[in-house]
Amino acid sequence: MEKSFEPRPIESKWYARWEAGDVFRSSGHGEPYCILLPPPNVTGTLHMGHAFQQTVMDMLIRYQRMRGMNTLWQVGTDHAGIATQKIVENQLAAEQRTRHDLGREPFVDRVWQWKEESGSTITNQMRRLGVAADWSRERFTMDEGLSDAVRKVFVEWYRAGLIYRGNRLVNWDPVLGTAVSDLEVNNVERDGHMWSIRYPVTDGDESIVVATTRPETMLGDVAVAVHPEDERYQHLIGKTLTLPLSGRQIPVIADDYVDKDFGTGCVKITPAHDFNDYAIGQRHKLAPIEIFTLDAKVNANAPAKYQGMDRYDARKAVLADLEAAGLLVETKPHKLQVPVSQRSDAVIEPMLTDQWFVDLTSDKGRQAITEPALDAVRSGEIKFVPENWTTTYTQWLENIQDWCISRQLWWGHRIPAWYDEAGNIFVGEDEADARKHATIAPVGALKQDDDVLDTWFSSALWPFSTLGWPANGPVKNERGEVVAHWEIDKIFLPSAVLVTGFDIIFFWVARMVMATKYFTGKVPFREVYINAIVRDAEGQKMSKSKGNTLDPLDLIDGIELEPLVTKSTKSLLIPQVREKVEKRIRKDYPQGIPAIGTDALRFTFAALASYSRTINFDIKRAEGYKAFCNKLWNAARFVLMNVEEAGTGERGTGNVPATEAERWILTRLKQTLTEVEQHFVTYRFDLLAQALYEFVWNEYCDWFLELSKPALNGDDAAAAASTRHTLLVVLETVLRALHPIIPFITEEIWQSVAPRLGIEADGILQRPWPKASEIPADEAATAEIEWFKNVLSGIRRIRAEMNIPPGKAIPLLLADGDATDRARSGKFAAQICFLARVDAPQWIASGTDEPAAAAAVVGSMRVLIPLAGLIDLGAEKARLGKEIGKIESEIKKCENKLGNANFVANAPAEVVAQERQRIADWGTQLTALREQLQKLG
């Protein structure tokens, strides 16, 4: 083995072998255990969130596979409608062209082409992470099979009356030219203004002042509303106002929606461009007046002067004209919530358009789709981890609106609806099917709907569409390989756990539950593990414009400063931002990013994965875990070196390990494994990683390996042979336990270790998960080793504090103590001498004179290092004094507790007993320490 751990060659070697050996495919036996990969954007690249999430899934899959489950990690990618279309449109923009210049079909071809080019990027990056995914079953949301599922779902829901088409006010993105759902809109606080505008009453001298943040929309006002009980305006209700600038006559209406105490208490009503106003308009049967075109310019319904103006230019013009007319009463700064399109950053303009919706709110929709999705979680059939996300899920569903599923895009699943020349709608899986199911005869030719479905529509079907639904037989990919077979694969539904971010609970999780429940009658998954969001070391959200993003691949492979700067600033167009980012990177990574390897990255993710909802990723921490990998590597190197010539040893007589140390490490291993199993159940990967880290470093390496050295080199051949064997056994076992977290290094080491134990398996993943129950425990050995550790630590402390060079051999005396101490000191003499670098321990008979010495106390035994020329008497006295002080204060605390009658009466007996034991133990030590202090004079 190399002297230190070099991840790169190991990673590439093993992933290639695993994939070639087809080791990730479902075994076909055992209990089904399925995880659905949240399909990433097909043309995307891997970011830290993916890497974290996929590490979690991979740990679960590898663990369950080793436990003998029939695992399936269903992978694939999403066509990501808007996101992908936008990338290609940007590419066209660089050629000074738009998608309309190309036309629909050539454009879609071009997107497919881009998908072919970049579609493997992210899946290859996933391979670098080491994911044990069944690549033979990789799917894409626009696969033939998945598209069949989309059409079938649409048609069935339509025929059940659960999908409808309607002219509704929707969130319109004027830049992308499409409707988006409520979820795709973010409300952002912006600095704006509140303008007060005077609307004159048509008959008479009175007027009403309305307040608005969007004065330009007054061109589409159809009324002014006041509160029905507002005394100030009672007499005006029902009167008519002359709408300034356009001169239209509009009524004053009364509606509860109005807050008397806000602003002037008068609200202008623009039903065509505001959701609240739309509702009020409907209540009062006022026809909306649209004033914008789909690209947010003023249309022909407005006075000629404003027509063709962009909405913000129109605002300026309107304000100027109001000002000139003396109707602008007040302008004041105002913070407001602006709806912004998530995808384009454009300010959303509510628009009246024809769109398709899934009915989630009528009695029928609720009963068929919404309620079952709620019940699945309320009943506990689906559990969220951490549990409090349940509230988020249920509250959203309880307040849900109908889902707008049509998008005015070209990339996606085209809506399977056709229109005849009279505008009648015909829905079917294809045109023929639509005609077959027609209830009236089509007028003239049929033309398919131009729109496509929301990306999340197909994602909602992922839990069953990837398993072959709705095909009756095997589903093949373009190379003719079978990728799914519903009749067989439905055993994987429900999947075991969905690992995903909270940001898509609404977008995806809830909708999968809706669709899967409806079409299969089953829940899509039993548990939903909501993973934390990855942030930078300071807790800031990672964003390209801040320059604090990390590319997981850069952490794995490392990257020099200059390439990192180039890469991070490449896509930044604003010079100031670019400069800022460059500065930050030069400051944060003056040496670039060191290569830490996949295993260390994965271990870091595991170690950070508590139930906290954010994790702050600190490279420092990752470097620490690389050190852990190196530690493991070197421990293995030590073990292998020692078994190389001397043989692999054998168990002690009667299959009982010969030494206390062995029995102790096995006991600790058993405890660790028990703990790890529990942490897998509760998804506490942080505790899991920590338990294994501590076992490997603090117990196996720090103590067992050290203890093995005197045993291996000692005179007792049986002890040496048994120790060699135990070194190997514990190593092999812990490698298996670590494999789900750090697959590469464990495989590499395991391949060298396993043969020495006569284990025949192709790889570590094919070995069973180590069962705690199969490992013997020995509590007595644990007590012995604890004693030994105390003695050694005592000596080391004296050495360190008295500045005795570690290499210098010194005498060791033991005093007082009991028979157990004497027996143990004999048993561990060789180990003590070797590890503490002391001469053979000598017992001092009680009553005899002792040389002045520095002391440590273990129970009632004093461990003495004679002072002669080594130790400063004053310093040692001070040290003892301090120690005594500490113990005295501990004793005081115990005494206070035990002196409290209420404590003794009310606390559980075992707690009281424990407290008594403590006071006794402290007392023993205190006596010994005081005696020692006294001996020093």
Next chain:
RNA sequence: GGGCGCUUAGCUCAGCGGUAGAGCGUCGCCCUUACAAGGCGAGGGUCGUAGGUUCGAUCCCUACAGCGCCCACCA
């Protein structure tokens, strides 16, 4: 406005009813034959504030303060 988090060592975080922990950082001493990506040792916290429950509270309850996230129609 509703909901959900967080506040523990210099930093990042575990712990969540009975002796305050880890990693990183800091400070000593060591290139000791697995590992200097290492070893040994040390220092460092009145567990956000104030009440309450309890024999006992970092942990449970209430209020408050600060930070953060999600949802929501206040023009």
